[in-house]
Amino acid sequence: MDMETARIVRKNRRTGSEIEVCTADSQGMDPDGGKWVTLCWTHHTMMNHETRWEADRAATTPDDWCEGSDPDTRESTGCRAVWEAKQEG
Numbered sequence: 697m698d699m700e701t702a703r704i705v706r707k708n709r710r711t712g713s714e715i716e717v718c719t720a721d722s723q724g725m726d727p728d729g730g731k732w733v734t735l736c737w738t739h740h741t742m743m744n745h746e747t748r749w750e751a752d753r754a755a756t757t758p759d760d761w762c763e764g765s766d767p768d769t770r771e772s773t774g775c776r777a778v779w780e781a782k783q784e785g
């Protein structure tokens with residue numbers, strides 16, 4: 697299927713992050729956790745999904761899954777932190 701090889705990068709409206717939906721294969725990643733992958737290029741985080749639909753849905757709310765912490769300061773980073781900072785502002 698052609699759709700499986702298409703790369704879709706979107707700028708997320710909530711966090712301004714660059715989010716891509718693609719297949720695990722296209723990124724050379726293990727598809728065991730789900731053949732579809734949502735990637736946050738801004739924070740270099742990713743999440744596997746079983747279906748394209750789930751991956752597309754996750755792409756609209758990266759603050760639900762894109763989180764990390766700075767190894768030095770232990771401050772949270774990622775889309776969740778961006779979104780929470782927006783709410784406080």
Ligand SMILES: [Zn+2]
Nearest residue numbers: 736739762775
């Ligand atoms: Zn992110």
